Amino acid sequence: MKSGSNLEKVFVNGHFAVTSELGPPKGNDVSVIKRKVDFLRGYVDAVNVTDNQTAIVRMSSIATSAIAVQMGIEPIMQMVTRDRNRIAMQSDLFGATALGIKNIICLTGDHHTFGNQVNAKNVHDLDSIQLINMVKTMRDEKTLMGGEEKIEGDIDMFIGGAANPFADPFEFRALRTAKKAAAGVDFIQTQCIYDMERFKEWMKMIRDLGVHEKIHIMAGITPLKSAGMARYMAKNVAGITIPDALIDRMAKAAKGSDEGIKICIEQIQEVKEIEGVHGVHIMAIEWEHMIGKITEMAGLLPRPKVE
Amino acid sequence: MIKAEQKPFEEILEYLAPYNKILLSGCGACVTVCHAGGEKDGALLASALRMARQKIGKPLEIIESTPARQCEPEFAQELADTVGQVQAVLSVSCGVGVQTLARNFPATQIFPGVNTLFMGETVAHGVWEERCQACGDCILEKTAGICPIARCAKQLLNGPCGGSSNGKCEIKRETDCAWQLIFDRSKALGQLHRLTEIIPAKQWGVQSRDSGPRRIVREDLKV
Ligand code: SF4
Ligand code: SF4
Numbered sequence: 001m002k003s004g005s006n007l008e009k010v011f012v013n014g015h016f017a018v019t020s021e022l023g024p025p026k027g028n029d030v031s032v033i034k035r036k037v038d039f040l041r042g043y044v045d046a047v048n049v050t051d052n053q054t055a056i057v058r059m060s061s062i063a064t065s066a067i068a069v070q071m072g073i074e075p076i077m078q079m080v081t082r083d084r085n086r087i088a089m090q091s092d093l094f095g096a097t098a099l100g101i102k103n104i105i106c107l108t109g110d111h112h113t114f115g116n117q118v119n120a121k122n123v124h125d126l127d128s129i130q131l132i133n134m135v136k137t138m139r140d141e142k143t144l145m146g147g148e149e150k151i152e153g154d155i156d157m158f159i160g161g162a163a164n165p166f167a168d169p170f171e172f173r174a175l176r177t178a179k180k181a182a183a184g185v186d187f188i189q190t191q192c193i194y195d196m197e198r199f200k201e202w203m204k205m206i207r208d209l210g211v212h213e214k215i216h217i218m219a220g221i222t223p224l225k226s227a228g229m230a231r232y233m234a235k236n237v238a239g240i241t242i243p244d245a246l247i248d249r250m251a252k253a254a255k256g257s258d259e260g261i262k263i264c265i266e267q268i269q270e271v272k273e274i275e276g277v278h279g280v281h282i283m284a285i286e287w288e289h290m291i292g293k294i295t296e297m298a299g300l301l302p303r304p305k306v307e
Numbered sequence: 308m309i310k311a312e313q314k315p316f317e318e319i320l321e322y323l324a325p326y327n328k329i330l331l332s333g334c335g336a337c338v339t340v341c342h343a344g345g346e347k348d349g350a351l352l353a354s355a356l357r358m359a360r361q362k363i364g365k366p367l368e369i370i371e372s373t374p375a376r377q378c379e380p381e382f383a384q385e386l387a388d389t390v391g392q393v394q395a396v397l398s399v400s401c402g403v404g405v406q407t408l409a410r411n412f413p414a415t416q417i418f419p420g421v422n423t424l425f426m427g428e429t430v431a432h433g434v435w436e437e438r439c440q441a442c443g444d445c446i447l448e449k450t451a452g453i454c455p456i457a458r459c460a461k462q463l464l465n466g467p468c469g470g471s472s473n474g475k476c477e478i479k480r481e482t483d484c485a486w487q488l489i490f491d492r493s494k495a496l497g498q499l500h501r502l503t504e505i506i507p508a509k510q511w512g513v514q515s516r517d518s519g520p521r522r523i524v525r526e527d528l529k530v
Contacts, residue, residue, distance in 0.1 A: 082461075086508065108461050108463060108468055111460055111461060111470075111477070111478045113478060122461075124461055124462040124463075125508070125511065126508050127461070127462070127463045127464050127465050128463075128465075129464075129465040129466075129505060130464070130465070130505075130507065130508040133505070133507075134508075145508070162469065163469075164469030167467065167468070167469045167470060167471045167472060168467070168471050168472055168473060168474065168484070168487060169467070169471070169486075169487055169490045169491070171490070171494075172466055172467060172486075172490050172502070175466070175502065175503055176465070176466040176467070178503065179465055179466065179503065179505055182505060183505055191469055238470040238471075238472045238477035238480075239469045239470045239471070239472055239477065
């Protein structure tokens with residue numbers, strides 16, 4: 001065991017893992033976290049706690065993750081390189097592990113100009129691959145970055161990363177995931193999948209590189225709420241492709257939200273069959289109360305109890 | 308070369324409001340090339356300033372001069388006599404030139420007339436793009452001659468972010484994604500395998516600005 005986290009045990013025991021997201025409050029209102037935790041508890045193996053997602057200031061990922069631990073749900077703390085240099089990130093890793101956080105996802109982060117602090121000075125001391133490697137060094141070599149100084153204690157983190165099979169250049173996408181595997185990632189969550197054909201093609205490239213045998217790939221799923229949302233995302237979100245057929249299906253449905261859930265369940269069943277996919281990451285943004293229903297309908301309950 | 312752009316006219320007028328005799332010093336090098344502050348653009352600015360001040364009944368006398376390179380002390384020294392005759396200097400060179408004048412003429416107020424923007428390349432007539440951030444430890448040999456530090460909005464060293472789409476950057480959609488360019492050129496050169504190597508974290512503290520202002524000393528060239 002690298003970290004002894006619940007998520008790691010689920011994978012090690014060969015179960016199909018389920019994670020979802022928990023966006024921290026835009027302030028210090030702990031009841032927001034509690035409400036979301038109550039929606040998710042029992043339905044997922046761990047939850048991603050986002051780190052100032054879309055560069056909007058929120059409660060820190062560490063504080064929210066620590067509160068989640070207290071509330072009895074396992075966090076996957078996200079850490080972005082946008083806002084902190086290697087000194088701050090290593091220090092935060094000491095603190096996070098001391099607070100009982102056992103999973104991390106290493107990301108570059110959304111660009112600061114997308115958020116509510118457009119005039120901020122960004123950092124980008126490291127990129128996500130270098131961050132992955134830093135955490136691995138801290139865990140496996142028990143030294144700080146640079147390899148000299150010994151750490152007092154153990155940085156037992158299960159290390160995650162992200163992949164977007166739908167961004168360009170497509171040919172580089174699997175190679176980049178292979179680089180993350182080489183840097184020391186244990187699992188990968190993908191961007192939300194709507195274009196299943198392209199996802200399958202990417203998975204084939206992943207298998208051809210043998211990456212699926214080294215790391216756990218989790219397919220990203222986001223239920224669509226309406227045809228309008230689908231059209232908006234297809235047009236405005238860089239790195240997301242939604243096939244017209246799917247948008248049409250949403251538009252023709254009697255009730256968009258029901259159809260969205262139906263599609264989401266079909267997608268989960270479809271990715272489950274793909275060789276090398278070891279779990280799903282369900283990103284039901286501000287729709288956390290649907291996670292119970294989705295996981296139940298997709299046959300993912302009860303979640304395994306692992307030791 | 309260094310690229311710059313003239314400051315807003317109103318801002319320049321405001322700096323000069325207290326004075327009635329100034330030197331407008333251009334620079335014959337980089338800013339001339341990007342039409343921000345050479346002899347010709349300096350002359351245009353000078354006449355616009357004279358007219359604006361004439362209009363409000365507070366005429367401004369402007370002496371114009373354009374050293375070949377304002378950032379070299381010997382050229383800056385050519386201005387010594389003129390500087391002695393004026394109350395202030397408006398420098399339409401890059402920020403380096405402004406500082407050369409400030410160092411050489413400690414008793415005179417020197418105002419910047421341009422905003423210095425970046426080190427860049429002329430990609431078409433009238434179009435300049437950033438190319439280098441002088442990081443001090445060039446890695447262009449690893450990235451097919453295209454700089455991700457200067458040209459990727461997130462300074463990624465190991466491949467494109469998840470927002471790279473149709474060759475464009477997600478941050479500024481009119482800008483090429485640096486990593487798409489790196490990929491395309493590496494592929495065309497048959498060098499894709501180079502991109503599978505992990506580029507380690509940069510040692511920013513050693514040679515970059517993060518260790519404080521840098522300095523080059525060539526003993527062999529000292530007199
Ligand atoms: S790697 Fe550094 S020195 Fe080389 S072009 Fe980029 S910023 Fe300039
Ligand atoms: S789209 Fe390309 S250039 Fe823009 S931030 Fe991402 S990798 Fe960098």
